[in-house]
Amino acid sequence: MRRVAARASIKDIARCAGVSHSTVSRALRGDRRISAATAARIREVAAAVGYVPHAAARALVTCRSAVVGLVVTTLADPFVAEIVAGVEEAATLSGYSVLLATSANEERRELAVVRMLAERRVDGLIVTASRLGERYGELLQKLGVPVVLINNQAIGDYASSVRIDDFGGAKEVTAFLLSLGHRSLAFVGCPDRPRSHSLRRSGFEAACSELGPEEVCWQTLLPSGQDDLERGAGGLEMALKLRPRPTALVCYNDMTAIGALLSAREHGLNVPADISIVGFDDIREATFVCPPLTTVHQPRREMGGSAFEMLQGLLAGQPGRDVLVPARLIVRSSAGPPACSAAQLHDR
Amino acid sequence: MRRVAARASIKDIARCAGVSHSTVSRALRGDRRISAATAARIREVAAAVGYVPHAAARALVTCRSAVVGLVVTTLADPFVAEIVAGVEEAATLSGYSVLLATSANEERRELAVVRMLAERRVDGLIVTASRLGERYGELLQKLGVPVVLINNQAIGDYASSVRIDDFGGAKEVTAFLLSLGHRSLAFVGCPDRPRSHSLRRSGFEAACSELGPEEVCWQTLLPSGQDDLERGAGGLEMALKLRPRPTALVCYNDMTAIGALLSAREHGLNVPADISIVGFDDIREATFVCPPLTTVHQPRREMGGSAFEMLQGLLAGQPGRDVLVPARLIVRSSAGPPACSAAQLHDR
DNA sequence: TGCGCATGTGCACACGTGTGCATAACGTTG
DNA sequence: CAACGTTATGCACACGTGTGCACATGCGCA
Numbered sequence: 063m064r065r066v067a068a069r070a071s072i073k074d075i076a077r078c079a080g081v082s083h084s085t086v087s088r089a090l091r092g093d094r095r096i097s098a099a100t101a102a103r104i105r106e107v108a109a110a111v112g113y114v115p116h117a118a119a120r121a122l123v124t125c126r127s128a129v130v131g132l133v134v135t136t137l138a139d140p141f142v143a144e145i146v147a148g149v150e151e152a153a154t155l156s157g158y159s160v161l162l163a164t165s166a167n168e169e170r171r172e173l174a175v176v177r178m179l180a181e182r183r184v185d186g187l188i189v190t191a192s193r194l195g196e197r198y199g200e201l202l203q204k205l206g207v208p209v210v211l212i213n214n215q216a217i218g219d220y221a222s223s224v225r226i227d228d229f230g231g232a233k234e235v236t237a238f239l240l241s242l243g244h245r246s247l248a249f250v251g252c253p254d255r256p257r258s259h260s261l262r263r264s265g266f267e268a269a270c271s272e273l274g275p276e277e278v279c280w281q282t283l284l285p286s287g288q289d290d291l292e293r294g295a296g297g298l299e300m301a302l303k304l305r306p307r308p309t310a311l312v313c314y315n316d317m318t319a320i321g322a323l324l325s326a327r328e329h330g331l332n333v334p335a336d337i338s339i340v341g342f343d344d345i346r347e348a349t350f351v352c353p354p355l356t357t358v359h360q361p362r363r364e365m366g367g368s369a370f371e372m373l374q375g376l377l378a379g380q381p382g383r384d385v386l387v388p389a390r391l392i393v394r395s396s397a398g399p400p401a402c403s404a405a406q407l408h409d410r
Numbered sequence: 411m412r413r414v415a416a417r418a419s420i421k422d423i424a425r426c427a428g429v430s431h432s433t434v435s436r437a438l439r440g441d442r443r444i445s446a447a448t449a450a451r452i453r454e455v456a457a458a459v460g461y462v463p464h465a466a467a468r469a470l471v472t473c474r475s476a477v478v479g480l481v482v483t484t485l486a487d488p489f490v491a492e493i494v495a496g497v498e499e500a501a502t503l504s505g506y507s508v509l510l511a512t513s514a515n516e517e518r519r520e521l522a523v524v525r526m527l528a529e530r531r532v533d534g535l536i537v538t539a540s541r542l543g544e545r546y547g548e549l550l551q552k553l554g555v556p557v558v559l560i561n562n563q564a565i566g567d568y569a570s571s572v573r574i575d576d577f578g579g580a581k582e583v584t585a586f587l588l589s590l591g592h593r594s595l596a597f598v599g600c601p602d603r604p605r606s607h608s609l610r611r612s613g614f615e616a617a618c619s620e621l622g623p624e625e626v627c628w629q630t631l632l633p634s635g636q637d638d639l640e641r642g643a644g645g646l647e648m649a650l651k652l653r654p655r656p657t658a659l660v661c662y663n664d665m666t667a668i669g670a671l672l673s674a675r676e677h678g679l680n681v682p683a684d685i686s687i688v689g690f691d692d693i694r695e696a697t698f699v700c701p702p703l704t705t706v707h708q709p710r711r712e713m714g715g716s717a718f719e720m721l722q723g724l725l726a727g728q729p730g731r732d733v734l735v736p737a738r739l740i741v742r743s744s745a746g747p748p749a750c751s752a753a754q755l756h757d758r
Numbered sequence: 759t760g761c762g763c764a765t766g767t768g769c770a771c772a773c774g775t776g777t778g779c780a781t782a783a784c785g786t787t788g
Numbered sequence: 789c790a791a792c793g794t795t796a797t798g799c800a801c802a803c804g805t806g807t808g809c810a811c812a813t814g815c816g817c818a
Contacts, residue, residue, distance in 0.1 A: 069554075071773090071774055071775085072774070072775065073774075073775095081797075081798085082797070082798045082799075083774085083775080083798095084775095084776080084777075084797080084798065084799080084800095085796085085797060085798075086775095087774095087775060087776060087777085088776085088777090088797090091776085095795070095796065095797085096796070096797080097795080097796060097797090100796080100797085114525075114528045114529055115529055115774085115775080116470070116529070116531060116773090116774050116775070117466075117529040117530045117531065118465075118466035118467075118469045118470050118475065118530075118531060118773095118774080118775095119466075119470050119773075119774035119775045119776090119803090120774080120775055120776080121466045121775095121803095122464070122466050122467050122470060122773095122774080122775075122776095122802095122803045122804065122805095123774085123775050123776050123777085123802070123803050124775085124776070124803090125803080127466065129509075132510075136495065137491045137492065137494050137495035137498065138491070138492055138495050138711075140488040140491060140694070143485045143486070143488060143491035143494075144485070144486055146485050146491075146510070147484065147485035147486050147512065150485065150510055150511070150512050151512065154511070154512070154519075154522070154526075159509055159511075159526055159530060160509070160510045160511075161477075161507055161508070161509060161510075162480075162494070162498055162508045162509075162510045163498070163502070163507075163508075164495065164498050164499065164502070171502075174502065175502075177462075178502075178507055180462045181462055181463055181464070181465040182465045182466075182507060183464060183465065183466060206417075320698055324698075327700075346488070346695060347694065347695055347698045350668055350672075350695050350698060350699045351698050351699070351700070352675075352699070352700035363486075419803085419804055419805085420804070420805065421804075421805095429767075429768085430767070430768045430769075431768095431804085431805080431806095432767075432768065432769080432770095432805095432806080432807075433766085433767060433768075434805095435804095435805060435806060435807085436767090436806085436807090439806085443765070443766060443767085444766070444767080445765080445766060445767090448766080448767085463804085463805080464803090464804050464805070466803095466804080466805095467773090467803075467804035467805045467806095468804080468805055468806080469773095469805095470772095470773045470774065470775095470803095470804080470805075470806095471772070471773050471804085471805050471806050471807085472773090472805085472806070473773080
């Protein structure tokens with residue numbers, strides 16, 4: 063029971079100021095019942111001894127830790143990292159701290175993570191695009207603490223969540239391609255992420271449907287592959303074999319689009335002259351790839367921020383909501399008008 | 411004083427099992443003095459009531475929180491994010507949790523961060539490439555807790571730290587360029603980050619010096635600009651005006667190299683045929699840029715991991731060390747042999 | 759039987775903070 | 789002058805866990 067780090071406590075301050083520790087506690091917390099003179103003296107002593115309140119002790123008695131847990135799949139993904147940045151910023155602004163945990167989509171890690179967060183008695187939880195989201199009901203029960211999901215992939219639950227408008231974004235970028243004159247399009251999908259995949263696909267189809275099947279020809283490709291990059295390359299290969307050959311690819315996300323882009327380059331195709339390729343997410347790489355990617359922007363930082371604010375609302379007793387964040391079209395140069403090329407005419 | 415979340419405590423278990431709470435505490439912690447039968451019964455009851463230990467209460471009495479603070483400048487930088495991932499992984503493996511804090515290199519934020527970490531009574535602190543590192547002595551005193559610095563930019567202190575071998579990496583990539591036949595080189599620097607800048611520059615110069623000034627011509631460019639991208643572009647502009655014109659640019663980091671690359675493209679120059687460009691860091695963008703960047707790899711994840719292990723060592727009473735992490739040359743296609751072109755001959 | 763020892767358990771306190779209630783001092787009013 | 793309200797403070801307990809020490813029990817041995 064030896065004390066390792068001997069920091070001044072309110073009892074020490076009380077002794078120095080000649081009052082009881084309760085008076086110190088109240089004075090430092092700004093209780094108006096303490097006389098101005100006493101409060102001033104106490105604050106003076108506190109500053110003199112370098113008093114730093116002990117969060118754990120306070121948490122013990124108040125049953126509030128002022129800590130939120132943030133569970134992500136992996137921080138290696140810059141997409142996730144920016145969401146984390148948004149959460150951290152908003153949390154700090156409200157006097158909360160962020161306990162970071164990585165699930166890596168592994169069952170064992172997830173279990174350990176939940177256990178850790180339970181032991182630390184976090185006030186609330188934010189979970190991004192993880193499998194954990196699927197079992198959020200279980201989570202809620204286990205931790206007994208409000209949970210907010212970001213870009214949750216589980217279909218059909220009605221937790222509090224912040225999601226990008228997958229449908230609207232995909233529809234908008236597809237409409238953009240149609241307005242450029244494209245009449246044969248393909249969607250390169252990613253069934254691993256069921257919810258956003260089906261929503262983006264629906265948005266793609268909705269835009270095409272508005273012109274009608276006699277006017278425009280569209281279909282969905284589901285290439286297999288280890289990661290998005292591979293699937294993108296596979297999507298391009300599949301597209302090249304289609305007749306009529308698509309003049310534009312709407313890819314599930316930017317990494318898929320970049321995969322398709324690199325593969326197109328290998329096939330000696332010029333983007334966008336020979337084929338237009340668009341993505342979704344607007345990751346940093348989209349700017350540097352050549353040509354820069356036309357895509358749909360997700361305001362990741364803001365999404366992290368509003369997730370925290372929603373969590374704060376839940377903690378204050380407000381009901382949960384399902385917030386849809388609008389997506390914004392970013393026009394760069396990977397999409398252009400379809401070349402009325404010999405190849406294309408020939409294909410017909 | 412109403413309890414919000416009523417969780418079972420060891421006292422509840424004690425009541426159910428008909429023992430004292432001390433016995434429960436000892437049994438759950440594996441104290442051998444408790445008889446096997448009692449311990450088994452207690453564990454059974456604990457599982458039945460869904461007991462979850464209260465980390466804050468334990469921290470209060472043991473004076474150890476099993477939490478480390480991790481201070482970063484910004485998570486928006488994927489470079490930083492991967493270090494965070496490495497720290498988190500190692501910490502979790504050792505039963506520690508990570509409290510994340512962003513300083514944004516702003517004085518006010520830093521103050522708030524330190525205050526927060528002090529209140530939470532973190533056991534130790536890891537600081538990455540921040541201005542905070544410069545005042546680590548002050549930090550140490552204020553928090554009274556071991557600190558490990560990653561890629562610290564402050565020159566001349568001897569804290570525990572993990573650093574990439576800036577000198578060795580820059581020397582290796584420069585030697586590679588020389589081996590390709592380049593004889594006129596420029597280093598595009600970034601004086602904002604004094605320590606790594608001067609070390610990389612020294613590595614560059616050391617490699618060149620080995621061939622000697624009569625054999626090879628080299629110099630350092632210090633373009634101004636808002637960010638690395640701009641400085642890279644500026645570096646290229648400056649290089650184009652030099653006589654003899656450098657055939658290869660060694661850039662402070664990948665973002666600078668990418669800036670130079672994009673600018674070269676705008677000037678109608680072919681990389682690497684007209685000019686070779688290499689970077690440092692091996693960020694993800696380096697793979698996707700066109701042509702893919704030859705660069706020096708920093709094992710960020712591993713560096714985060716060893717920073718945590720060092721911190722654990724400090725907590726166990728081991729002395730601080732200054733670990734230099736070897737950098738590895740990554741050959742891609744932004745560097746090639748210098749064209750013995752008309753332009754170059756003409757310039758002489 | 760008395761003594762010493764090993765084993766198992768409980769008592770009581772500690773950690774630092776917050777708060778309901780009692781109380782003391784003081785001023786106001788009937 | 790007494791009753792009462794207001795203001796300022798302290799007492800005592802609570803939160804959940806860990807641990808030094810005392811103590812009870814049982815066993816072996818002189």
